[in-house]
Amino acid sequence: MVGGNQVIAGSIQLGVITAFVFYMSMFYGPINNLSNIIPFIQQASTSGDRLRELLETEPTITNSKHPRKPDLNAGISFNNVNFGYEPMLHVLKNINLSIAKGEKVAIVGKSGSGKSTISKLILRFYDVNDGVMSINGVNVKEIELGYLRDRIAYVPQDVILFDNTVAYNVAYGSNNHIGAKEIIAACKAAIIHDEIMKLPSAYDTNLNERGSSLSGGQKQRISIARAVVKIPDIVILDESTSNLDVNSEREIYKALVNLMQGKTSIMITHNAHEVMNADRIIVMENGKICESGSPEDLLRKKGNFYRMFKRQISKGEFKKEKADESVSSIYSYIDGFILDPKRITITTGDRESIVDVVALGKKHSGLLPKLPFPISNPNAVIFYKSGNELLFVDDITALDHESYKILRKAITMNNFKPAIRTIRKILIRGDELEWHVGTEYGNTIINTKGRRNISIDGSTISLTDTFDNIYEIEIDKLDQKSFSIISESI
Ligand SMILES: Nc1ncnc2c1ncn2[C@@H]1O[C@H](COP(=O)(O)OP(=O)(O)O)[C@@H](O)[C@H]1O
Numbered sequence: 179m180v181g182g183n184q185v186i187a188g189s190i191q192l193g194v195i196t197a198f199v200f201y202m203s204m205f206y207g208p209i210n211n212l213s214n215i216i217p218f219i220q221q222a223s224t225s226g227d228r229l230r231e232l233l234e235t236e237p238t239i240t241n242s243k244h245p246r247k248p249d250l251n252a253g254i255s256f257n258n259v260n261f262g263y264e265p266m267l268h269v270l271k272n273i274n275l276s277i278a279k280g281e282k283v284a285i286v287g288k289s290g291s292g293k294s295t296i297s298k299l300i301l302r303f304y305d306v307n308d309g310v311m312s313i314n315g316v317n318v319k320e321i322e323l324g325y326l327r328d329r330i331a332y333v334p335q336d337v338i339l340f341d342n343t344v345a346y347n348v349a350y351g352s353n354n355h356i357g358a359k360e361i362i363a364a365c366k367a368a369i370i371h372d373e374i375m376k377l378p379s380a381y382d383t384n385l386n387e388r389g390s391s392l393s394g395g396q397k398q399r400i401s402i403a404r405a406v407v408k409i410p411d412i413v414i415l416d417e418s419t420s421n422l423d424v425n426s427e428r429e430i431y432k433a434l435v436n437l438m439q440g441k442t443s444i445m446i447t448h449n450a451h452e453v454m455n456a457d458r459i460i461v462m463e464n465g466k467i468c469e470s471g472s473p474e475d476l477l478r479k480k481g482n483f484y485r486m487f488k489r490q491i492s493k494g495e496f497k498k499e500k501a502d503e504s505v506s507s508i509y510s511y512i513d514g515f516i517l518d519p520k521r522i523t524i525t526t527g528d529r530e531s532i533v534d535v536v537a538l539g540k541k542h543s544g545l546l547p548k549l550p551f552p553i554s555n556p557n558a559v560i561f562y563k564s565g566n567e568l569l570f571v572d573d574i575t576a577l578d579h580e581s582y583k584i585l586r587k588a589i590t591m592n593n594f595k596p597a598i599r600t601i602r603k604i605l606i607r608g609d610e611l612e613w614h615v616g617t618e619y620g621n622t623i624i625n626t627k628g629r630r631n632i633s634i635d636g637s638t639i640s641l642t643d644t645f646d647n648i649y650e651i652e653i654d655k656l657d658q659k660s661f662s663i664i665s666e667s668i
């Protein structure tokens with residue numbers, strides 16, 4: 179697998195990864211559809227087109243002789259741009275558009291009207307046939323390609339997750355230094371952190387089969403965290419929320435607002451709430467811009483935009499979704515939560531599994547330590563009070579010796595995972611599974627809710643029960659009968 183680690187090691191250029199994620203999104207979408215609805219030949223030919231596109235396009239786009247790296251936290255402009263995938267068949271016709279630095283522009287229009295093509299030109303997957311597309315006044319053809327794609331976060335409709343850990347999937351494609359702090363901050367911005375902490379190995383949980391154990395909304399928020407951690411200059415959202423149910427759509431939109439804050443942003447969307455939150459709306463029809471203006475202007479005008487959205491708009495109310503003003507960098511998301519290990523002391527709580535923490539002169543008692551990265555970074559610790567997150571220490575080895583010893587002990591007590599030796603039966607009870615098992619400490623019954631609380635990593639299965647206790651099953655060590663019960667059930 180390629181990814182963040184190779185980038186860190188310097189063996190892959192960053193832009194290659196943005197390109198990869200982009201192509202994968204063009205590729206998997208159709209392929210996924212294909213396996214579901216084979217009879218629709220149209221889909222098949224779309225897939226074929228995209229595959230051809232994947233194979234054919236890249237080599238014609240190359241760096242200019244003296245590529246430049248202008249500041250891309252800037253405006254974008256299209257001047258008299260014509261573009262066709264087939265040179266004579268223009269799908270963008272005489273596009274004139276200038277997007278100011280920091281402006282949020284929504285692009286709406288029927289399917290096939292050319293919306294995604296605009297984003298492909300900005301990422302320079304194709305070159306325009308006529309006219310000029312520029313960022314910060316520099317023709318995009320002059321901008322160093324890897325740099326261009328590194329500075330743009332592109333969030334597609336079909337998220338690409340890899341068969342690897344949550345942390346890997348978040349850090350993937352970024353060339354910034356990414357440690358525990360950055361990953362947690364980005365996941366808080368993307369409103370996915372709390373859910374990740376509930377996975378069996380938190381950020382070290384393996385996402386099998388491209389995230390099959392996550393909901394669509396969770397996958398989408400992980401891809402937003404990936405975009406946040408990149409600290410991009412420009413954000414492009416291409417129908418990023420259109421596969422989701424209404425509730426997760428709103429949640430995710432909040433996360434997107436955090437991502438777009440202060441950045442030149444383009445969102446291609448059919449969602450009235452997102453459209454009404456844009457600074458400006460561009461309406462596309464048959465490759466042309468047919469209307470442009472603020473949401474209020476376009477509603478008043480009663481033209482295409484009004485006709486397209488009047489149903490949705492008359493049904494809902496639209497509150498302006500505000501980004502958190504106090505956020506000036508991704509670290510703002512962990513302000514007040516992260517503590518300097520040199521300024522705290524830890525003493526034993528009522529039980530050995532909990533601790534008391536004195537931080538900045540204030541005593542917090544009865545805290546439960548949990549590891550966000552139990553395997554890859556066991557020195558990062560989050561403290562919980564009555565189920566709520568309170569404090570975060572990103573490197574406990576910097577604590578004083580006594581505090582460290584007490585904390586380690588509490589962590590060991592909490593990370594104790596009883597091993598399941600035999601499985602007697604597995605019953606389905608509503609949306610829960612009821613496991614009748616034998617552990618190293620005798621027989622018990624545990625309940626798990628949904629697929630999400632069962633994670634498989636190599637030959638180990640981890641179960642998180644409805645009380646957040648974790649149990650482990652070593653598949654190789656099961657007897658024949660237990661093995662057949664588990665293979666029938668999951
Ligand atoms: N890779 C491609 N090769 C050839 N034609 C394409 C390709 N991608 C898109 N098109 C065509 O370009 C037009 C605009 O497509 P697109 O920008 O994807 O529209 P939208 O995003 O608005 O649905 C459509 O007619 C579409 O069929």
Ligand SMILES: [Mg+2]
Pocket residue numbers: 293294295
């Ligand atoms: Mg599109």
